[in-house]
Amino acid sequence: MRKQAFLFLVRQIDAATLDVMKMLDDPQHDFYVHVDAKSGPVALPTIAKALKYSHVVLVPRVAVGWAAYSMVAAEMQLLREATSAKTLYAYYHLLSESDFPLVSNQKFQAFFTDKDLEFVEIERNNDVNTRNRLRYYYPLQERLGKRHGFYWLMQKGLLVVEHLLRVNRLKHVQELPIIAKGSQWFSITDDFAKYVVSNSALVTRVCRVSRAPDEVFLQTLLLNSKFASKLAPQTSGNLRYIRWGQGNSPKSLGPKDFQALQQSGKLFARKISGLSDGLALRQLVRDEINKE
Incomplete structure (x- = not known):
């Protein structure tokens, strides 16, 4: 069984971030972590001490601006580091500190066994x-x-x-006749991840002075490539449960959303914060997983 790579794009290493990592801690899971350069020093031992099994790599840091190219630069840094590792990964999963797993690690790994689909949301x-x-x-x-x-x-x-x-x-930009948009969070195959990295120069040329390219660049590369035929069904999307609010922003989830999460068939919930309602929902999910 090939391992899974989790790409953490986070503002800081706080309790909420470590909580997600501990839930995913497993010999079959490696973590690549990008921490916003604006948040100050980060010590690898702080993360490693909280984990028992997963290997952790801190990638070179970028100061990330909201809806700016720097967000794409950070994602590309994560993909570049993970795809150049000696380990050959089955899938690469982009996560933040507020993306919480909804299934056990064993069920997660079983889901991706023999899968060859790109779990990317295409909204339009x-x-x-x-x-x-x-x-x-x-x-x-x-x-x-x-x-x-x-x-x-x-x-x-x-x-x-x-x-x-x-x-x-x-x-x-003749290479990209289709410009697509969707949620930036994804679970993609090794082949597509390496294809994205191989097109780093094109991504930089198109996205450097753009607006909110983090919701565009991956979807656009996908639909203009041979990987378009491997796009997962719309019902699967990017495997994240998201409840959208005003302004096309995800709403924070709480205990009242627990039943919807159970029935969603998704692998992650976005977004469950480290505040009181979020902590309560995290515990409900954790208790349900522990019953398995």
Whole structure:
């Protein structure tokens, strides 16, 4: 049985992060961890001490900006490190500190036995809003964050000018006729992971000054490649249970969502925080897994 690689894209190594890692701790699971460079020093022994079985690798860190290219750069760093390891992995799973497993490690491994599908969510493709993420220049995106302040106003003004000038960065990107969007979290095969890494230069060229490319680059590479035929059914998606709220953002889950999680058929829940409601739901899930 080939091992599984878990790619942790996290803001910091806190109790919530270690809790997810301990749930997935298994001789068949290796962890590759990217911690936002803005969060300060990270010591590998802090993580390793909390685990019994999984091998842990800390990857070179990037200061991650919300909805900016740096998020893609961090993901690519994780994929690059994991695919270049001596171990040949069956699947690569991108997770955050708020993605909690819903099944035991044994059931998780059994699910991926003999699978050859790409579990990537495709929400839509080639609509105007999705293409505009890459069509225009967003040079201030790394500075914006979620607040609508001075830089946001400057970028809005720049976009008006770009629209009037009919700027279209995509007209020079013949390799990607389809631009697709979906949740950034994924479970993908070794072949596709290596294909993504082999296209690092293309990803950088298309995404460097774009907006929210973390929800676009993987889906776009997939649908414009031979791997499109291996896309998992829409009912499976990316195997994450997500309850969407306003503004296309996932809602935090609590105990009231437990029954829905049980009936979802998904392998992870997103997002279960380390706060009171999240901790209560994590315990319910943990108790259910321990019954197996």
